[in-house]
Amino acid sequence: MDVIAKSIFHTKGLREKSALAAIAGLALFSLTGCMTMDLFGGSKVDNSLSTGTVAAAAPPTEVSDEATVRNAVTSADLSKLNGQPLPWANASTGSAGVIDTIVENSETGAVCRQFRTSRHAYDGIATFSGKTCLVNGSNWQLLSFQQNG
Numbered sequence: 285m286d287v288i289a290k291s292i293f294h295t296k297g298l299r300e301k302s303a304l305a306a307i308a309g310l311a312l313f314s315l316t317g318c319m320t321m322d323l324f325g326g327s328k329v330d331n332s333l334s335t336g337t338v339a340a341a342a343p344p345t346e347v348s349d350e351a352t353v354r355n356a357v358t359s360a361d362l363s364k365l366n367g368q369p370l371p372w373a374n375a376s377t378g379s380a381g382v383i384d385t386i387v388e389n390s391e392t393g394a395v396c397r398q399f400r401t402s403r404h405a406y407d408g409i410a411t412f413s414g415k416t417c418l419v420n421g422s423n424w425q426l427l428s429f430q431q432n433g
Contacts, residue, residue: 349379349403350429354416357386357399358424372401379405394418400432 356372365386373380385400396417403410414429 348377349374349405350414350426352379353381353383353399353401353403353412353414353429354424354426356383357397357414357416360386362386362388377405379403392417396427 352372352374356370360370360383370383370386371380372383381402381404383399383401386397387399388395388397390396394417396415398413398415400411400413403412411432412429413432415427416424417427419425
């Protein structure tokens with residue numbers, strides 16, 4: 285049996301094979317243009333220029349948890365709470381905790397509440413202390429919220 289059909293590669297002459305190899309090489313070489321190739325060890329990174337930087341903001345989960353705790357502290361009726369712990373939960377972050385201490389005072393002329401709470405989150409359990417005060421008689425402002433020890 286004789287094979288009468290051959291692939292194009294086998295039926296073309298040297299000229300066509302060379303042209304095909306040149307096209308393939310050119311395509312391969314052009315694809316390496318996106319990669320950095322330091323064949324001679326001469327290229328160095330220029331660190332003399334830098335862009336402006338912006339200070340990192342608090343992660344959104346912490347800000348959201350702070351607001352949730354502030355809302356729980358400021359909306360609590362301390363006369364009905366009678367020293368009992370106050371649970372809180374933040375559905376948007378999955379964090380939860382228990383506010384075990386809320387102390388209200390008005391020594392500075394403004395009504396303020398100091399508190400201590402736990403925070404159970406995906407990154408672990410921690411305790412926080414904070415202070416929120418009534419500003420202009422209508423809005424509660426969180427003045428401090430920091431992790432203990």
